[in-house]
Amino acid sequence: MSVRLALDIGLALLVFAVAARTIFARGAFEAVVDYVAYGLLLSIVWIRLFAVDVALTEDAIGGGVTGVLLIGAAARLRSAETVAAEETPSGSLRVFAACLCLLVTAVLAGVVLLLPDPGPTLAPQAAEHLAETGLGNPVTAVLIAYRAVDTMLEKVVLVLAVVGVWSLAPDRFWGGAPGEARAARPEPTLAFLAQVLPPLGILVGIHVFWAGANEPGGAFQGGAILAAMWLILMMARLTEAPPVGALWLRLALVAGPAVFLAFGVAGFVMASGFFSYPPGFAKPLILFIEAFMLLTIAVTLPMLVAGPPRREPRP
Amino acid sequence: MSFALDVFSIVANGAGVFFFVAGIVGLLRFPDALTRLHALTKADNLGLGLVVLGLLTRAGSLLGALKLIAIWALVQLAGATAAQLIGRAVRRKGPAV
Amino acid sequence: MTQATLAGLIGAALVGLGLYGLITNPQPLRKNLAFNLIGSGVFLIFGIFARKGAAAGFPADPVPQAMVITGIVVAFAASALAVALVLRLHEETGRATLRPDAWTKPPSDGAGSE
Numbered sequence: 238m239s240v241r242l243a244l245d246i247g248l249a250l251l252v253f254a255v256a257a258r259t260i261f262a263r264g265a266f267e268a269v270v271d272y273v274a275y276g277l278l279l280s281i282v283w284i285r286l287f288a289v290d291v292a293l294t295e296d297a298i299g300g301g302v303t304g305v306l307l308i309g310a311a312a313r314l315r316s317a318e319t320v321a322a323e324e325t326p327s328g329s330l331r332v333f334a335a336c337l338c339l340l341v342t343a344v345l346a347g348v349v350l351l352l353p354d355p356g357p358t359l360a361p362q363a364a365e366h367l368a369e370t371g372l373g374n375p376v377t378a379v380l381i382a383y384r385a386v387d388t389m390l391e392k393v394v395l396v397l398a399v400v401g402v403w404s405l406a407p408d409r410f411w412g413g414a415p416g417e418a419r420a421a422r423p424e425p426t427l428a429f430l431a432q433v434l435p436p437l438g439i440l441v442g443i444h445v446f447w448a449g450a451n452e453p454g455g456a457f458q459g460g461a462i463l464a465a466m467w468l469i470l471m472m473a474r475l476t477e478a479p480p481v482g483a484l485w486l487r488l489a490l491v492a493g494p495a496v497f498l499a500f501g502v503a504g505f506v507m508a509s510g511f512f513s514y515p516p517g518f519a520k521p522l523i524l525f526i527e528a529f530m531l532l533t534i535a536v537t538l539p540m541l542v543a544g545p546p547r548r549e550p551r552p
Numbered sequence: 553m554s555f556a557l558d559v560f561s562i563v564a565n566g567a568g569v570f571f572f573v574a575g576i577v578g579l580l581r582f583p584d585a586l587t588r589l590h591a592l593t594k595a596d597n598l599g600l601g602l603v604v605l606g607l608l609t610r611a612g613s614l615l616g617a618l619k620l621i622a623i624w625a626l627v628q629l630a631g632a633t634a635a636q637l638i639g640r641a642v643r644r645k646g647p648a649v
Numbered sequence: 650m651t652q653a654t655l656a657g658l659i660g661a662a663l664v665g666l667g668l669y670g671l672i673t674n675p676q677p678l679r680k681n682l683a684f685n686l687i688g689s690g691v692f693l694i695f696g697i698f699a700r701k702g703a704a705a706g707f708p709a710d711p712v713p714q715a716m717v718i719t720g721i722v723v724a725f726a727a728s729a730l731a732v733a734l735v736l737r738l739h740e741e742t743g744r745a746t747l748r749p750d751a752w753t754k755p756p757s758d759g760a761g762s763e
Contacts, residue, residue: 241652245655249659253659256686257666260666260667260669268679269682272686282656282659286653286656287709294717294721295689295721298722299721306725306729307732310735313736313739314676314735314745317739337668338668338672342661343661345665346657349657349661349694349697350658352657353701355701356702358703358710359702360702360703360710361704361705363705363707363710364707375711376718379714383712384715395726398727401733405733426633426636426640433629437626455718534722541726541729544736
């Protein structure tokens with residue numbers, strides 16, 4: 238057994254142990270903290286699978302932004318922690334659930350072990366046309382060029398999620414702002430971090446987006462970093478969340494999918510069909526679309542974390 | 553020369569790992585939240601610094617080395633802020649925060 | 650046993666673990682966590698498909714990777730919506746439970762909440 242394999246097995250056991258802690262933890266807050274640690278360890282597993290873009294996304298969105306969301310929720314739900322007696326699952330339900338889960342795991346493990354080696358792959362087709370898109374990163378090419386419809390529809394799903402979250406506000410708060418108001422005297426330590434980090438974070442976020450054309454990175458990862466910077470500012474209460482009725486906010490939210498769809502339809506005119514790019518002009522077009530995607534993601538993620546409006550709109 | 557660099561890298565990384573383990577031992581053995589916080593922040597900052605030092609020789613380019621040092625500085629910043637905030641919360645609300 | 654197979658097996662184990670948590674944990678927030686575990690387990694199984702599809706000079710097939718990236722973002726959006734729903738439920742009824750007969754608003758002087 239080589240050292241690398243021993244490290245891999247150790248990492249796999251560690252991931253499983255932290256996930257088990259998440260499920261069997263005593264309180265919701267503990268479970269959430271374990272989940273954030275699990276997300277960060279999982280990104281190391283993704284690096285070992287040679288999927289660096291996925292590792293970046295899992296770190297930024299799966300570990301970071303989801304962590305902020307869940308920690309805030311767990312803190313607010315602390316008063317409702319006690320579980321009524323009727324709700325604790327009975328022993329027989331636990332045994333049944335355990336048997337069902339073992340069965341599911343066994344079936345999936347069987348699928349994993351019976352995969353042909355090498356497996357079916359689309360890599361040659363992806364590599365064939367990579368030069369025409371002008372990109373060096375095949376994952377970005379798949380996201381924006383080969384499977385562009387999927388990415389655009391995913392943007393639409395994000396907007397729908399924001400609409401869903403906003404619609405949970407009581408009628409009288411519609412048009413108001415989520416989150417807390419700007420503090421007159423923000424907490425000094427958090428304010429220090431929120432003043433030092435965002436300039437650097439914006440630079441890193443835009444760099445990750447720009448480098449995603451040829452190296453691991455892209456609009457999702459860069460957008461998550463930009464979103465995190467805005468979230469730090471909101472959490473330090475140096476700025477407040479914008480009111481949901483603000484026009485610029487709504488335009489920024491739909492800019493990503495709208496620009497994407499516009500270029501997709503324009504593909505009928507400019508190139509050979511829906512969502513095809515004119516040859517020779519593909520890379521600037523792709524980067525242009527990605528820039529709007531970056532804007533949408535950077536605006537959507539903080540709005541999803543901030544939640545529904547909780548203050549009356551200012552007249 | 554490269555053999556000496558490799559030895560330096562291994563020694564620095566090993567020392568960094570030792571400090572991380574020391575921090576974990578402190579986390580598990582110290583009695584309350586503030587002492588555990590102290591153990592974690594001191595050990596982790598020094599541990600990460602030594603690991604970054606050990607990786608500098610393998611960075612490959614000046615830009616890579618600068619990025620490693622920037623990562624260490626950012627983790628220091630974030631870790632120090634988080635430790636201050638946790639310490640303040642523990643002091644305000646008591647140990648069972 | 651390669652790293653890819655190991656990751657796939659861990660993915661299978663995570664799906665089972667998450668399913669157990671989803672069935673037995675009564676609190677909605679922890680059900681959400683368990684659901685996210687199921688999701689990340691499924692993504693790991695995608696990961697083994699990607700790694701086994703290494704060809705044409707790429708260390709991993711890019712198409713499953715792109716699908717996993719899309720999946721992570723959509724899973725976050727779903728979690729955010731679920732969390733917003735649970736928080737609203739908590740605001741309205743003072744509890745965070747999925748039992749319908751517990752959904753009565755506590756008395757307005759706040760004496761009813763635990």
